[in-house]
Amino acid sequence: MLSRLSPLAQRTISPRLLSNAQRTLVNISYPSPKIAVLELDRPPVNSLSLEMSAKIVESIKEIESNPEVQAMVLKSSNPKIFSAGLDITEMNRPTVARLEDFWRNIQTLFLTLYSTRLSTIASIDGHSPAGGCLLAMSCDYRIMSATPSYKIGLNETKLGIAAPYWLKDLFVTTIGYREAEVGLALGKLYSPKEALEIKLVDELVDSPVIDVALKRADEWASIPEKGRVASKVMLRGAMIQDLEEKREMDVGWFRDFIMEEGVQKGIEGYLKNLSKK
Numbered sequence: 120m121l122s123r124l125s126p127l128a129q130r131t132i133s134p135r136l137l138s139n140a141q142r143t144l145v146n147i148s149y150p151s152p153k154i155a156v157l158e159l160d161r162p163p164v165n166s167l168s169l170e171m172s173a174k175i176v177e178s179i180k181e182i183e184s185n186p187e188v189q190a191m192v193l194k195s196s197n198p199k200i201f202s203a204g205l206d207i208t209e210m211n212r213p214t215v216a217r218l219e220d221f222w223r224n225i226q227t228l229f230l231t232l233y234s235t236r237l238s239t240i241a242s243i244d245g246h247s248p249a250g251g252c253l254l255a256m257s258c259d260y261r262i263m264s265a266t267p268s269y270k271i272g273l274n275e276t277k278l279g280i281a282a283p284y285w286l287k288d289l290f291v292t293t294i295g296y297r298e299a300e301v302g303l304a305l306g307k308l309y310s311p312k313e314a315l316e317i318k319l320v321d322e323l324v325d326s327p328v329i330d331v332a333l334k335r336a337d338e339w340a341s342i343p344e345k346g347r348v349a350s351k352v353m354l355r356g357a358m359i360q361d362l363e364e365k366r367e368m369d370v371g372w373f374r375d376f377i378m379e380e381g382v383q384k385g386i387e388g389y390l391k392n393l394s395k396k
């Protein structure tokens with residue numbers, strides 16, 4: 120944690136040189152009293168380790184605890200990557216105890232972000248595969264950079280794994296059954312233009328994404344909270360309750376699936392290819 124360093128070290132070490140163990144992993148700022156910005160800051164690719172998901176959850180709770188704050192923008196400190204999704208190394212030959220804990224933290228991250236009373240705006244200025252797409256879909260509104268090389272989607276099958284049932288449900292809810300069926304099977308990563316066409320994102324921008332995200336956050340923050348939150352609960356409550364009831368079953372499915380030798384070999388191969396690239 121950055122806070123464990125001496126004040127002098129904190130002032131003199133460039134943030135770029137800090138290891139992840141020394142970083143705060145996320146940064147929170149308040150551009151105005153009603154708006155918070157939660158910045159993902161886990162180089163190199165903002166992948167979601169157990170500690171990273173726990174930190175995001177803790178930060179959302181911290182922001183929520185201020186009743187004045189109505190909207191939260193989720194962004195990345197990396198100019199080209201929103202989040203590369205789950206930290207694949209967490210699934211590579213793990214201990215069962217760590218793997219189960221990792222998954223409980225991922226579930227909590229989804230449940231916390233998807234159900235927060237805050238209006239949540241994803242400012243997607245870069246790649247957003249798999250767990251990155253999960254973060255974006257858990258928000259209320261998604262704005263993506265129009266840069267054609269960026270990709271977003273659920274590519275799990277390309278790693279030899281499958282999205283859990285609740286992520287599949289979220290995908291279907293967001294883009295519709297048929298598109299989700301094809302997208303999931305092929306592990307399809309969409310360009311920003313394609314993502315807009317299927318409504319995986321709500322808006323594309325050429326200008327800095329954060330500028331538009333802050334404008335949208337202002338609009339969402341101006342809606343009276345009670346009615347806005349009641350609508351959100353009506354729309355999202357069933358999916359949240361369903362996972363709450365099945366959490367431990369889902370941990371078991373995840374554990375048994377990931378620990379299979381064939382799946383482990385697939386994950387190993389995928390990681391090797393990523394590093395070689």
Ligand SMILES: CCCCCCCCCCC/C=C/C(=O)SCCNC(=O)CCNC(=O)[C@H](O)C(C)(C)COP(=O)(O)OP(=O)(O)OC[C@H]1O[C@@H](n2cnc3c(N)ncnc32)[C@H](O)[C@@H]1OP(=O)(O)O
Nearest residue numbers: 166203204205206207246249250281282283373376393394
């Ligand atoms: C009955 C059914 C039960 C089902 C239960 C199973 C449920 C499974 C869970 C499913 C839910 C979600 C899954 C995921 O999120 S899996 C992660 C998927 N993510 C990816 O595939 C993205 C991989 N990364 C990339 O494509 C690129 O890194 C990216 C385009 C994001 C950026 O490219 P760039 O060229 O800028 O960077 P590098 O590729 O060179 O990467 C830099 C280093 O970072 C490492 N890296 C990248 N991504 C990850 C990651 N997700 N986890 C860990 N590490 C990652 C990469 O290896 C490089 O490392 P080195 O510098 O050491 O080589």
